[in-house]
Amino acid sequence: MDSSPQSFLARHDFLIRxxxxxxxxxxxxxxxxxHLVVNASVLESPAAFQKNVYxxxxxxxxxxxxEWAFIFLPLLFHxxxxxVIVGGGMPNSNQYRYGPNYRYTLQRATGMIAFLFIVIxxxxxxxxxxxxxxxxxxxRPLGGAKFAPYNAxxxxxxxxxxxxxxxxxxxxxxxxxxxxxxxxxxxxxxWGVWTSPAAQARASVVCTVFGIxxxxxxxxxxxxxxxxxxGESLQEAIQIEDRLYHHKVESGELEPNEHKRAAxxxxxxxEMAQSQPSESINSQ
Amino acid sequence: MGYHNxxxxxxRVSTQPSSFEVRILRQDAPATAPRWERHRITxxxxxxxxxxxxxxxxxxxxxxxxxxxxxxxxxxxxxxxCGACTMLINGRTRQACSALVDKLLQEDPxxxxxxxxxxxxxxxxxxxDRSRMFRALERVRAWIPVDGYGDRGPGPHESQESQQVRYxxxxxxxxxxxxxxxxxxxxxxxxxxSDETDExxxxxxxxxxxxxxxxxxxxxxxxLFNDHPTGHMNAGERLEALMGPGGxxxxxxxxxxxxxxxxxxxxxxSIARAGRQxxxxxxxxxxDR
Ligand code: HEM
Ligand code: SF4
Ligand code: SF4
Ligand code: FES
Numbered sequence: 001m002d003s004s005p006q007s008f009l010a011r012h013d014f015l016i017r018x019x020x021x022x023x024x025x026x027x028x029x030x031x032x033x034x035h036l037v038v039n040a041s042v043l044e045s046p047a048a049f050q051k052n053v054y055x056x057x058x059x060x061x062x063x064x065x066x067e068w069a070f071i072f073l074p075l076l077f078h079x080x081x082x083x084v085i086v087g088g089g090m091p092n093s094n095q096y097r098y099g100p101n102y103r104y105t106l107q108r109a110t111g112m113i114a115f116l117f118i119v120i121x122x123x124x125x126x127x128x129x130x131x132x133x134x135x136x137x138x139x140r141p142l143g144g145a146k147f148a149p150y151n152a153x154x155x156x157x158x159x160x161x162x163x164x165x166x167x168x169x170x171x172x173x174x175x176x177x178x179x180x181x182x183x184x185x186x187x188x189x190x191w192g193v194w195t196s197p198a199a200q201a202r203a204s205v206v207c208t209v210f211g212i213x214x215x216x217x218x219x220x221x222x223x224x225x226x227x228x229x230x231g232e233s234l235q236e237a238i239q240i241e242d243r244l245y246h247h248k249v250e251s252g253e254l255e256p257n258e259h260k261r262a263a264x265x266x267x268x269x270x271e272m273a274q275s276q277p278s279e280s281i282n283s284q
Numbered sequence: 285m286g287y288h289n290x291x292x293x294x295x296r297v298s299t300q301p302s303s304f305e306v307r308i309l310r311q312d313a314p315a316t317a318p319r320w321e322r323h324r325i326t327x328x329x330x331x332x333x334x335x336x337x338x339x340x341x342x343x344x345x346x347x348x349x350x351x352x353x354x355x356x357x358x359x360x361x362x363x364x365x366c367g368a369c370t371m372l373i374n375g376r377t378r379q380a381c382s383a384l385v386d387k388l389l390q391e392d393p394x395x396x397x398x399x400x401x402x403x404x405x406x407x408x409x410x411x412x413d414r415s416r417m418f419r420a421l422e423r424v425r426a427w428i429p430v431d432g433y434g435d436r437g438p439g440p441h442e443s444q445e446s447q448q449v450r451y452x453x454x455x456x457x458x459x460x461x462x463x464x465x466x467x468x469x470x471x472x473x474x475x476x477x478s479d480e481t482d483e484x485x486x487x488x489x490x491x492x493x494x495x496x497x498x499x500x501x502x503x504x505x506x507x508l509f510n511d512h513p514t515g516h517m518n519a520g521e522r523l524e525a526l527m528g529p530g531g532x533x534x535x536x537x538x539x540x541x542x543x544x545x546x547x548x549x550x551x552x553x554s555i556a557r558a559g560r561q562x563x564x565x566x567x568x569x570x571x572d573r
Contacts, residue, residue, distance in 0.1 A: 010495060010529040017533035018566070089536055092467050095375055096540045104467060104538035186537040192560020195553050 016081060021190050023078040027070045029180045036173075036214065039156075039221035046153035046228050046237040050244055053152040057260070075118070082111045107182050110175040117172025124159065130259075150245050151262035154237040157229020166226065173218040181211025238262070301327050304385075305347060305395035306336060308355055311406045314413075315475055318406070321355075322347040333373055333380035333388075334359055336396065337410075356409040364546060367459025371410045372399040377464040377544055380410075401464050405473040416472065417458045419493045420502035424525045428515045440513035453508040453554065455547040456501055462541035462551055463499040468534050472496050497534040498526065500541035504554035510561065523558075523565040532558050 009016065038056075042049040059066055091105040122128060127135050127145025139145040146159035160166060185207040188194040194203040228237050245261065248254035303326050311318040323340050324347040325331075334357075341354040359369040362381045369380040374388060374397050388396055404412035421427075463469040472492055476485040506522040509515035526532045535555055542551040 006495070006529060013529055014527040014531055014533045014562070014566075018563075085536070088468070088470070088534075090467050090470065092465070092540070096465050096543065098540060098543045100537070100539035101467070101543075104536055107536075189537050189552065189556045190535075190559050191563050192556050192558070195556035195560060197550065197553060200552065200556070 017085075018190075020078055020081040020085070021187050023074045024180070024183050025187060027074050028078050029183070031071050032176060032180060033214065036177075036218050036221055040217045040224060042153050042157075042228055043220050043224040045240075046233075047240050047244065049153045050150075050241050053149050054244075054248070054254075057149055079111075079115050079118075083115065086112060103182050107179060107186065110179040110182075113172060113175040114179055117168070117175065120168065121172065124165070125156065148260055148262040150257070150260040151238060151241045153225065153228045154234055154241055155262045157225045157227070157237065158234060160222065160226045160229055166222070169222050173222060174215060177211055177215045177218055181207050181214065184210065300329075301389070301393070303327055304389060306340065307395065307397045308340075308409070309399040310355065310409050311400070312408065314405055314407060315473065321352065329386065331385035333371075333383040333385065333396065333398070334362065334369060336385060337380065337398075356407075356411050358411050365457055367414075367457035370401060370414075370459045370461060370464075372401060372464075373397070375399075377401060377461045379459065379546055382546070401460060403464050403466075403469055403471045404460065405471075414458070414460050415489075416493045416496075417460050417463070417499070417501065419490055420498045421458070421505055423494055423498055424502045424506040424522050425518060426502065426505035426509055426522075428509060428512060429518060442513060446511055446513075450508055450511050452547075452549055453504055453511075456505060456508075456549055457547065458501060459546065460501070461544045461546060462501050463497075465540035465544040466497075466500060467538050467540065468536045469497050469499055495529045497530050498532070500535070500545075500551040500555060503532055503535075503558050504549055504551050507554040507557050507561075519561070520565065523562050526558055527562050527566070532562060 038052045039049070041052050057063060086108045089104075089108060091108060093101045093105040123139065123142075123144040125145070125147035127139030129135070129139070135145050146155055148155040160169065185200075185204055188203050189200065194200045227233060245254070249256050303324050306323045306325055308321050308323065309318050310321050323343065323345075325336055325339055325343075337355060337357050344352055344354060346352050357369065357371070357380065359381055360366040361368075364379045364382040367379065370377065371380055373380065373383050374392055380398075385396070398410060400406045400410045401412045401414075404414050404416065407413055474485075474489050474492055476482075480488070503526060506526055510519040510522055532555065537552075537555075539552050541555075542549070545551055
């Protein structure tokens, strides 16, 4: 036998690859589906989306823990191992022009795009870090941290008005959707769920339909959000969101938290809110 | 010609070229710089690439009229069952003996381009060292162990059904087309060090091979022998090998292997089945220990 010590990674490569495969589906893929469906609820109404956001934020101080355990860490694991996997492959779809080979190359390309997009997206909406200094001096001046959870649809929508950002989100979101749908198909082979060519062909149809549906949901989320973020609908959305907020605060359901509200969008209200307790605005 | 515009000129009766060009990537010895060489061959119907190479050897002259050494290539069976003549013909991995020139010229009238396989060390010209393929068979124990000489009576019965699954897998000729086209299979080429004996070098090479991707052919052979009623008794060992470094986990499901296999072996079915067997094996190991 080999006496030279193999690296830890080489010895556990099989397990790591299986965990990578699994993490792509749960929790990362599952989270992405929920995330897109929740965001698409803005198509129903900004209030519906806002209510969904409130139920997510009802986790309170547990939210960061849940986010790290079930979203960020698994995603980081999948992404870092994914980049290592991409580095180990030699795509040759120019030489061998077969459908599955194009999908292999695309799986890698969309993975890399997803990585970049997610990093940008998390900065654009959340600013990466929640420290006040960082948000005020770095993230906001650079166009990040646009999203305010208690003014969910209006802030997200207002942040998606430029063509550049819409194109970025289109490419990024559709890459993620393709990556998940095709990943689901390869996963079935990796774990041995679909083995025969006929079964793989059937699974391919199912994954394609899933991908198209999820693609529609993601387009709905993007353009639904964007529509809320302009003109009259923006003002309406802000009013609805503020009413919901005050209602919740008044009924004692919610701790007042100006950090989670939109500062820049309604400057004047913000100033008033500083001079008076926010509840009193509502009662006037 | 009946018509002056030439539109109806008989094209069907085939305007076969009187000659065609063959570009060959030549290399004198392992790890030396390769160079292109051009040859012009008189056209004849029903040539295959091996007969083209024989003509080139006879001519021993490049298309520029320079005298040259014969091009080295490998072959045995001349009927696509040994795999020895595998090379890249017009960029595609396949056997030279079954590659028909008429068809190749139809696809690409510019002539032929011959290169050695790119995933194995070149020994000379179109001859490569495919020993990694055979090492991979050893790695996954692609055989049925029979110990001792005593008569142990008739073996287990083989069902018609399993015979039909196994027969296509048994047709593999270890040609290496599947790994040549595989985007996850990286070339491994080592050079003997001056302070190294042949045995030491061979051992180092095997170690290196054993940690690199095992490839579709060996995965499929592991399934062939796991399916065998007697071979099944060692299924766990083969699965362990497939789960080791460079095992089945390296596969990225590009499925080129199944597209290029000249024997049309259902390699991706074997890969998925190996995926299933290793999944079960992994869970069993985890919970049964
Ligand atoms: C963020 C950067 C990401 C990178 C660099 C990346 C990379 C990869 C790579 C290279 C594979 C192929 C693994 C293989 O076939 O061996 C893969 C598979 C997969 N990825 Fe990702 N990925 C990323 C994000 C995502 C996201 C956001 C999702 C979920 C939506 C996801 C879900 C999947 C799934 C389900 C698979 C299939 C695993 C398998 O074939 O067994 N990935 N990823
Ligand atoms: S599986 Fe097919 S391509 Fe691969 S070595 Fe065997 S015969 Fe050749
Ligand atoms: S399916 Fe796996 S073994 Fe076959 S070519 Fe693709 S990556 Fe290689
Ligand atoms: S000579 Fe045996 S396959 Fe071509």
